[in-house]
Amino acid sequence: MDKKLQLLYQSTILEHGQDPRNFGKPDRYDEFAEGFNPLCGDKVNIYCKYNFNLELEITFESVSCVICTASASLMTTELGGISKGKAIELIDAVLDGLHCSTLNQKPLSKQLTMLDGVKEFPSRIQCAALPWATTRKAMIESETRLE
Amino acid sequence: MNKAFNLENIRKDFPILDQEINGSPLAYFDNAASTQKPKAVIDAIKNYYEQDHSNVHRGVHTLSVRATELYEESRTKIAKFINANTSNEVVFTRGTTESINVLASTLSGLIKQGDEILISTMEHHSNIVPWQELCIRTGAILKIIPINKLGELQLDSLEKLLGKKTKIISVTHISNTLGTINPIKKIIELAHLYNAYVVIDGAQAIAHTPIDVQDLDCDFYTFSGHKLYGPTGIGVLYGKENLLNKLPPYQFGGEMILKVTFENTSYNSLPYKFEAGTPNIAGSIGLAAAIDYLNSLPLNLCHQYEMEIHDYALDQLKSFSNIRLIGESHKKSPIISFIANDIHPHDVGTILNQKGVAVRTGHHCTMPLMEFFNISGTIRASFSFYNTKNEVKQLIGGLGIAFKMLS
Ligand SMILES: Cc1ncc(COP(=O)(O)O)c(C=O)c1O
Numbered sequence: 171m172d173k174k175l176q177l178l179y180q181s182t183i184l185e186h187g188q189d190p191r192n193f194g195k196p197d198r199y200d201e202f203a204e205g206f207n208p209l210c211g212d213k214v215n216i217y218c219k220y221n222f223n224l225e226l227e228i229t230f231e232s233v234s235c236v237i238c239t240a241s242a243s244l245m246t247t248e249l250g251g252i253s254k255g256k257a258i259e260l261i262d263a264v265l266d267g268l269h270c271s272t273l274n275q276k277p278l279s280k281q282l283t284m285l286d287g288v289k290e291f292p293s294r295i296q297c298a299a300l301p302w303a304t305t306r307k308a309m310i311e312s313e314t315r316l317e
Numbered sequence: 318m319n320k321a322f323n324l325e326n327i328r329k330d331f332p333i334l335d336q337e338i339n340g341s342p343l344a345y346f347d348n349a350a351s352t353q354k355p356k357a358v359i360d361a362i363k364n365y366y367e368q369d370h371s372n373v374h375r376g377v378h379t380l381s382v383r384a385t386e387l388y389e390e391s392r393t394k395i396a397k398f399i400n401a402n403t404s405n406e407v408v409f410t411r412g413t414t415e416s417i418n419v420l421a422s423t424l425s426g427l428i429k430q431g432d433e434i435l436i437s438t439m440e441h442h443s444n445i446v447p448w449q450e451l452c453i454r455t456g457a458i459l460k461i462i463p464i465n466k467l468g469e470l471q472l473d474s475l476e477k478l479l480g481k482k483t484k485i486i487s488v489t490h491i492s493n494t495l496g497t498i499n500p501i502k503k504i505i506e507l508a509h510l511y512n513a514y515v516v517i518d519g520a521q522a523i524a525h526t527p528i529d530v531q532d533l534d535c536d537f538y539t540f541s542g543h544k545l546y547g548p549t550g551i552g553v554l555y556g557k558e559n560l561l562n563k564l565p566p567y568q569f570g571g572e573m574i575l576k577v578t579f580e581n582t583s584y585n586s587l588p589y590k591f592e593a594g595t596p597n598i599a600g601s602i603g604l605a606a607a608i609d610y611l612n613s614l615p616l617n618l619c620h621q622y623e624m625e626i627h628d629y630a631l632d633q634l635k636s637f638s639n640i641r642l643i644g645e646s647h648k649k650s651p652i653i654s655f656i657a658n659d660i661h662p663h664d665v666g667t668i669l670n671q672k673g674v675a676v677r678t679g680h681h682c683t684m685p686l687m688e689f690f691n692i693s694g695t696i697r698a699s700f701s702f703y704n705t706k707n708e709v710k711q712l713i714g715g716l717g718i719a720f721k722m723l724s
Contacts, residue, residue: 175671210679211693233693235661
């Protein structure tokens with residue numbers, strides 16, 4: 171089997187893609203954004219809420235490919251329980267890693283470096299980036315709303 | 318006249334086909350997006366730039382005369398290819414999208430608030446958005462001709478939608494997503510009973526069926542060169558001469574004028590009225606070369622063969638139990654769209670590409686149609702006369718791998 175394909179669709183990605191964590195719409199949430207990839211029609215909804223310690227709880231809904239779904243699922247497990255500031259830092263590191271450098275060079279968890287496989291497939295980088303960019307949008311837009 | 322269909326020779330005419338993608342021979346099934354170019358087209362463009370290039374309609378020197386002759390010769394060839402009454406009825410544009418935009422923009426003047434424009438559920442975005450914009454500008458109402466579950470236009474509904482207020486009907490001849498061939502001759506006949514203008518989006522049809530605009534009696538027909546084995550950036554707006562004469566110019570500048578003073582400008586005659594600025598001369602020459610090339614082939618046999626490949630692929634696809642076809646019209650062109658249970662088209666497309674197979678995945682610029690079928694996208698294989706049964710086998714093999722990996 172093809173090495174690059176195996177890297178892209180490695181077991182963790184397939185597993186998260188087919189059985190995503192933190193999937194669904196919560197009854198109550200503080201921040202929301204809708205992400206859309208006009209190239210393929212994929213949609214992601216991101217819901218963020220903060221507990222009394224201001225730690226993030228994040229869930230998502232999507233109609234999307236394996237790469238996008240897995241990326242969203244991995245993202246929710248990474249961002250859950252940290253502060254908003256830390257979350258934005260991590261999001262920026264991942265987006266930067268996907269678009270410019272490689273995720274391997276960033277101080278990221280092993281889980282996230284799995285998304286590196288997508289770099290061999292330029293047409294799929296957007297799929298992996300969509301949930302992260304959408305979460306960023308949810309967080310930033312809610313701030314401008316408050317101002 | 319009895320030319321034989323020779324697949325091997327035809328494939329040799331298309332240099333791009335002879336290559337490997339990710340270690341497998343290329344199997345190109347994205348012909349509905351754009352067809353590949355025969356060497357004759359590539360050479361014509363090269364020769365033009367190496368020997369004949371200058372600006373058109375402007376100079377007395379030899380190169381300008383040559384370029385003008387070639388440009389106008391191309392127009393004549395295209396007029397013949399679609400059986401236009403005169404070459405004045407062939408306006409060069411950038412492609413189908415621009416042709417439709419020219420119409421939606423220049424027909425505005427004839428539209429009043431409350432008038433109705435009809436399009437169908439299966440239209441490409443380029444045959445939706447320009448009309449939406451026209452409606453916003455004029456207060457006209459956009460109405461949608463429905464389709465059935467097989468992806469066929471519902472003519473009885475069209476008859477009910479037609480009325481005194483109907484001013485324009487713009488429908489696709491062949492659906493780029495479903496492959497449906499619409500009964501446009503009948504639609505044109507019906508529309509003309511109400512004195513409505515008919516615009517046909519011929520982007521897909523031009524490569525797969527002979528077009529006779531006079532026999533169809535259509536008011537406007539639009540297509541792109543790059544889907545007819547010609548270059549990108551060149552397309553055609555056909556319009557009946559008396560109608561084109563009635564419309565105002567689309568853009569303003571050089572080439573489209575007769576006489577300019579600071580007080581007043583008079584416009585050039587057809588087709589130049591619609592061709593402001595230096596046109597895509599090389600593109601028109603490339604498109605004419607594509608038409609010459611097609612005319613050198615037994616075109617009816619080519620069209621038949623494409624459908625054979627389509628039928629073969631359809632039959633092979635039946636070996637997968639997880640596939641649902643999108644678009645099962647009784648009259649079809651060589652396009653197959655399908656989805657696979659719970660497996661996203663994008664993932665399948667990536668795996669197929671890794672096996673050298675080029676298909677298109679996604680909404681194919683027909684989002685409202687995706688909504689009708691309640692899906693986000695399809696996997697689409699679209700065929701040309703240069704495709705082979707072996708390539709279809711490669712597609713089926715690739716799908717087997719993709720489904721195994723993803724389910
Ligand atoms: C049915 C249909 N209409 C319009 C278009 C737009 O053509 P172009 O992008 O060449 O302007 C296409 C091409 O994808 C098409 O398939």
